[in-house]
Amino acid sequence: MRTSPNTAPLNGRWRRIGSAATATAALLIAGLGTAAHASADTQAAQPKASGKAIAAAVAKAHVQYESACGATPKKGFASCNALRVTSGTTAFQEEQAAKKGVAPATVKPNAASATPTGYGPSDLRSAYGLTSASASNGSGQTIAIVDAYDDPNAEADLATYRSYYGLSACTTANGCFKKVSQTGSTTSLPSADSGWAGEISLDVDMASAIAPNAKILLVEANSSSMADLGTAVNEAVKLGAKFVSNSYGGGESSSDTSYDSSYFNHPGVAITVSAGDEGYGAEYPAASKYVTAVGGTKLSKSSTTRGWTESVWNTNSTEGTGSGCSAYDAKPSWQTDTGCAKRMIADVSAVADPATGVSVYDTYGSDGTGWNTYGGTSASAPIIAAVYALAGTPGSSDYPSQYPYGNTSALNDVTSGSNGTCSTSYFCTARTGYDGPTGLGTPAGTAAFTG
Template sequence: MRTETPHSTPHNSGQRHANWRRIGSAAAATAALLVAGLDTAAQASAAPVATTTTAKSTSTKVTYTPESCATPKKAGYLTCNALRVTGGVTAFQKQQAKERGVAPKAVSPKASSATPTGYGPSDLQSAYGLTSAAASNGSGETIAIVDAYDDPNAEADLATYRSYYGLSALTTANGGFKKVSQTGSTTSLPTADSGWAGEISLDLDMASAVCPNCKILLVEAKSSSMANLGTAVNEAVKLGAKFVSNSYGGSESSSDTSYDSSYFNHPGVAITVSAGDEGYGAEYPATSRYVTAVGGTALSTSSASRGWTEKVWNTSSTEGTGSGCSAYDAKPSWQTDTGCTKRMESDVSAVADPATGVSVYDTYGSDGTGWNTYGGTSASAPIIAAVYALAGTPGSSDYPAQYPYNAAGTSALNDVTSGSNGTCSTSYFCTAKSGYDGPTGLGTPAGLDAFTG
């Protein structure tokens, strides 16, 4: 998801936790993204550093405890849990090995290859019952991707991804792709960052994979603070996007409810947010009552009639999908689980396990090595945003996070019933079961019926 860096605005939407970390891609400020071969990688982030930073953007002072690897050591390096590629030794692994006094282990196979090795569009569409809808739906809809910093190669890399998979071109020239800053400028863009560029590529590719006919609006915040990322969310909505994907997050704070009203309260817009990649524990803005919190699964082929099977994504005690009961955000009226009196995370889920990861094409900077296999809930959030887009424009006064709850217990969702993402006192907070559970929510898409008004 995301990571925070001392900043004037919070992680995903406002100003609350200095800088957010990306969740699952190659972004220098999101949460953890993992990739195939993770079993040989180092563990996720180390224990939090006992220092606090004050966010300055809001009227009230907000202090928070940043994670030990929340801020990249240098520009272009991945934050702790931001991304793990399928080969080589990443900045994350080097940092973790240094802390432990051991030599970093390379992951096999190689980090990049001439052709993709992860799941592509046809796989994802098949797994979630979207093949027919993806072929015919989405025209006229725009999915907004909100990230921090600039990826100079975003349009070119997306073109390579789409061309390889036989998807029509989305370009600035034909109106299918547009990149703007958080103020809406197409010329005054943020500083480029190779870490966030990987996150951007992941998000763009997943939106394309599930909704090939959708247009894409990339909104780049000038930094990974909540205020700037939140401003970018508002700009995406201002520019007309009805579907907004956010792949970043961080620890909760008492300021979250103010960020809710400042950045995420957009009736008629489906806003998806990654649940986090560090295992059990609630993260914001996934716990905002106005968004669809998207958990992560391990997706594998199966001989069953569906052809696919899923379980909770959990690589280790510190690597897996997030979930949990919010300490601050009120429970939305449509969420009826009884163990958590406030907002429960997640709502729905999709593939996120790097060991069953998705193919992404990224060439910018030292981290951009072409084709790679990615994981993390940074993959599942844009996938679900694209499912909403295939289902059509939400009602103007609706909060689309409610839609899956209207279909709870029906064949419109694949109920994920196995796996856990950690240890918790209330079982369903961290362990899958029949019906609603924290790690996977109500399940994964089985067509579009659970995502329509």
Template sequence: MAGIASSIAGLLAGGAIALNSAGAAVIAAPAVHLDAAAAQHYREACPPASPGHYSCNALVRTDLKPQLARPDATRNAAVPGYGPSELQSAYGLAAAAASAGSSGRTVAIVDAYDDPNAESDLAVYRKQFGLPACTAAGGCFSKVGQNGQTSQLPAPAPANNDWTGEESLDVDMVSAICPNCRILLVEANSASDTDLGTAVNAAVQLGAKYVSNSYGGPESPRETTEDTQYYNHPGVAITASSGDSGFGVEYPAASQYVTAVGGTALNRANNARGWSESVWSTSPSEGAGSGCSAFDPKPSWQSDKGCAKRTVADVAAVADPATGVASYDTFNGNGGWNVEGGTSVAAPIIAAVYALAGTPAVGAIPAAYPYAHAAALNDVTSGATASCSPGYLCTAGLGYDGPTGLGTPNGTSAFTGGGATGTGGTGGAGGAGTGASGREVTISNTGLISGTPTS
């Protein structure tokens, strides 16, 4: 019996067995672990942003041949890329993901153009990894246009501007982190800033308290106006990917009202956590976006001294395509199972973590929450995307840094408005550490500190 128990424990740790929302064991097809050294080839899922338009921040591995789901509708023996059990393990989310407490919470995904296969592709992903079904008929999945309409959806994504890989990636990542959440896919008519911004407003009007935006483009003076028009939604956690071009800032990640999400390389490690992370940087022009906004003002909860305006990012999650995630997409000849990276992976992961953490307080800007609970994050302290001054804007270190912000999820407590228990937060080179040392210390959005720190 001891040997059987040991074997089951090993399978649970490796992701071959998972627990569903009812606590029952299900067999989950494992992911194939990638050789990071061999992952040198990938393509951008979307073309570069043109004036007044955004580009999705997804990267697709091209050194791995896509594979379709088995025609008999059973699971593939294995698929490449990290799956739900691995992502939940890396970020300390397995217990929260298995809980029924997140049932009924809606995470909205905002993308451009229609993906006609979104629901059927999502079904393949969820079945492969033993997740509960998420269908329109069951009330779990819904797809609407940019004004919230369920009919007359946008035209399907054209082959030369194919956002369907992005859409599949986004709904798959929400599924991986919050299997019991509802998913609302809001499709804009185009990749223009006005259409995508209108879709964000529709997501909030339809009741979503968590909205993911895996796109961005160059900053412009009009962004402070667009802040007010599209992204200022108190009481709603809005995430935006920081970009895939290394040191430099994109919008809407630069918005003072969103949680800007940077990127890491995520690897298995022989340590207490079982994982290690470093700044994602493939080359000087490819890696996690970061830096100082040229236009957006610094929010009150951000205190680093190297930027007079908004600093990007706030937090981070896996983004390196060399340590990428599994995603399933069949439209426009995308072939089925792919491995994807980019900060487009990280933004929906963080949106789903907010959903696991609970409904944001009325009137709150949830981007402030991690700054009150920095000690409850995995601090990323190695790696860089460039050489810059001050160095923390592009180089990881203790406490806050640009490419990974305050760090990556370690459970959900850093994404709530309530008190957190931790061992302390440390300011980085920019002096942005706002974590409180000690136990049961809370910092409100206005900076009021309550509790008794031990140091």
């Protein structure tokens, strides 16, 4: 178990929901026409491999769990989330290796790469039918990212990510990027933390990937307590954001309904929350009836008409997307599954498996300096927040979490996989229609995310 050096104390904190996976530079990714390629020397050094050998190497890919912080929550807090580091190969490496007829390179944990090895913006927009879904690409919208502690390199790292993938600059100077504390201050920021910095990089990069023309408002809470994170959510809404992404969570408690009214009851604002990364089991604030709870999938290219296929993300018995029936939060009127009398998690989903993870650029995080491949529902929550931004401003009195329930045909139904064992099958097992791990499915354009 390792701890983030700038966080004290760590036990009893809300955990970040996200997975970091670092990668080697042998096989590289393409993105918006700016793909780098391995050098001739590197390619020559890679042994040629048969399709059977490549398949065998792919089968060995796995995800290694590394604990970043303490794990015993106190009331009103939860532990900082453990990081999950890909060990093996990523889906993009497998694809590139197959094209070259070579064996896929092995990803080494905690060793950032000079070039990306995960999915980039063009991959994600292709997978979710967003290549022509919004001509404005989020122009005029503000996506707020709520996290704990400060990432001193957030703006610079975001600039590198966007430049590599050919996205326009998003800076403080041009008014696209703004970083504030939970009280709205741009100068009096929380203490820096290398663990949460990786989370911040993941969140702002995913918002950029899906809605590149949207403004990004990063709101940094003073700590990982629910009181501070909730105050940051309120500040994000106060500053005008109509889309607020939250990649943290913890076990449910009887205090959750009071947190609902204090921090998450914001009609007219799409608030997304990660469903969790520890497999079957309900978490808060994903269980809030006022938010869109976002589950996670394994996303792979395929020969289908869509060109992609998805299943429930489940690495092992302790790592996978969260889901479940809340013990405390009331069921919203638009949620109609009959097995759970209270709030059911999740509503929708997107890619989260670190083995089919997304590329992120981070120089302050605890998982190395440079390009990393991340997973977890920390990736899926900001992706869905950005899809909402593409879809347009919610109705002023609406709770946008209801929108997907009104247009399920505009979602990719995920029907295979499970995230654990449960007495009511759909709580943990994918099926046709609604299920806990993936909700109603993943975006197929923006139509399911508008009122």
